[in-house]
Amino acid sequence: MTSAAIIVAAGRGTRAGGAVPKQWQLLAGRPVVAYTLDAFRGVVDVIVLAIHPDDRDLAADFGVELALGGETRSDSVRKALETLENRGITKVLIHDAARPLVPQDVIAAVIGALEDHPGAAPALPVSDALWVGQQGRVVGTQNRDGLWRAQTPQGFHFDTILSAHRAHPGRAADDVEVARWAGHEVAIVLGHENNLKLTYPQDFARAEHILKGLGMDIRLGNGFDVHAFTEGDHVWLCGVRVPHGKALLGHSDADVGMHALTDAIYGALAEGDIGVHFPPSDPQWKGAESHIFLRHAMARVAARGFQLANCDVTLICERPKIGPHQAAMRDALAQIMGVDAARISVKATTSERLGFTGREEGIAAMATACLVQRA
Ligand code: MG
Numbered sequence: 555m556t557s558a559a560i561i562v563a564a565g566r567g568t569r570a571g572g573a574v575p576k577q578w579q580l581l582a583g584r585p586v587v588a589y590t591l592d593a594f595r596g597v598v599d600v601i602v603l604a605i606h607p608d609d610r611d612l613a614a615d616f617g618v619e620l621a622l623g624g625e626t627r628s629d630s631v632r633k634a635l636e637t638l639e640n641r642g643i644t645k646v647l648i649h650d651a652a653r654p655l656v657p658q659d660v661i662a663a664v665i666g667a668l669e670d671h672p673g674a675a676p677a678l679p680v681s682d683a684l685w686v687g688q689q690g691r692v693v694g695t696q697n698r699d700g701l702w703r704a705q706t707p708q709g710f711h712f713d714t715i716l717s718a719h720r721a722h723p724g725r726a727a728d729d730v731e732v733a734r735w736a737g738h739e740v741a742i743v744l745g746h747e748n749n750l751k752l753t754y755p756q757d758f759a760r761a762e763h764i765l766k767g768l769g770m771d772i773r774l775g776n777g778f779d780v781h782a783f784t785e786g787d788h789v790w791l792c793g794v795r796v797p798h799g800k801a802l803l804g805h806s807d808a809d810v811g812m813h814a815l816t817d818a819i820y821g822a823l824a825e826g827d828i829g830v831h832f833p834p835s836d837p838q839w840k841g842a843e844s845h846i847f848l849r850h851a852m853a854r855v856a857a858r859g860f861q862l863a864n865c866d867v868t869l870i871c872e873r874p875k876i877g878p879h880q881a882a883m884r885d886a887l888a889q890i891m892g893v894d895a896a897r898i899s900v901k902a903t904t905s906e907r908l909g910f911t912g913r914e915e916g917i918a919a920m921a922t923a924c925l926v927q928r929a
Pocket of ligand 1: 779780781804808809810813
């Protein structure tokens with residue numbers, strides 16, 4: 555099963571006030587759409603952000619696929635669906651960018667319901683009494699039995715919703731309307747009050763209040779790396795040039811400690827590893843200094859709204875002796891990463907002369923990184 559999410563961010567909605575459409579405005583210091591995308595990362599295989607052509611610059615740094623939207627919401631969804639055609643996608647979720655606080659268990663419930671239904675969407679039963687009003691006066695009441703407040707993500711079997719959108723005359727309120735128009739059953743799963751749609755300025759204050767209540771988002775990652783010895787007279791370890799009777803062999807400067815740390819940070823973000831961002835097949839990274847990789851990982855941390863809480867690197871080798879260089883290594887990493895050295899640990903161990911590190915054939919390194927995002 556390959557799943558995708560389309561985040562619809564092409565609208566020009568300005569009822570929320572502000573100079574840019576609401577999905578690009580800041581919520582507790584980050585663009586609304588950044589929260590929305592994070593809710594789907596790691597939950598689906600592909601994320602497509604459907605944007606207005608004018609917003610290309612705003613959307614460039616989120617690390618997801620972009621699709622240019624159309625005249626109406628329905629057009630935007632259809633165009634985004636078409637970018638996913640013939641890619642083996644079987645389930646697709648369609649979600650409003652302006653619902654940044656969608657809980658992951660709501661997303662999971664929609665995906666789960668697609669096992670038994672061609673469509674599924676979250677909603678909440680209407681609990682308030684409903685009135686009909688005219689000119690500021692109550693002129694009637696409306697029975698609320700069987701009424702639901704619709705939310706997103708609305709999930710569908712991919713081929714079903716693509717053909718429904720292609721056949722639909724346009725101007726549907728949402729994708730459930732399109733699916734039902736084409737004759738497909740849509741199951742209701744329970745939505746969540748936190749899954750509010752930011753529409754008016756006061757909605758932003760409410761969303762920030764909810765974010766505070768959700769507390770801190772904490773992410774851990776680990777990294778491991780090995781480089782073999784070759785002829786030479788020094789090694790680079792955690793940004794420090796250490797004199798030694800051998801060098802480390804590698805595509806870059808072979809700083810095994812910095813590589814493990816960089817991979818730990820990418821791991822905490824669930825954004826792959828050094829090889830994904832800097833392919834060894836690309837000659838431009840040959841002989842590259844490893845701080846380029848670490849700086850990039852830290853830029854991703856900032857772009858995702860996280861801070862490094864701490865990190866811990868262990869170098870595994872018999873020689874060179876690490877102790878005399880430990881403080882310099884912490885300082886070098888602190889400078890590259892832009893964090894206090896008190897948050898950075900570098901330590902070393904031998905492997906009791908066992909294995910490849912014991913035979914002094916190379917150096918291994920492992921690292922852990924902890925990232926936090928304050929609401
Ligand atoms: Mg390496």
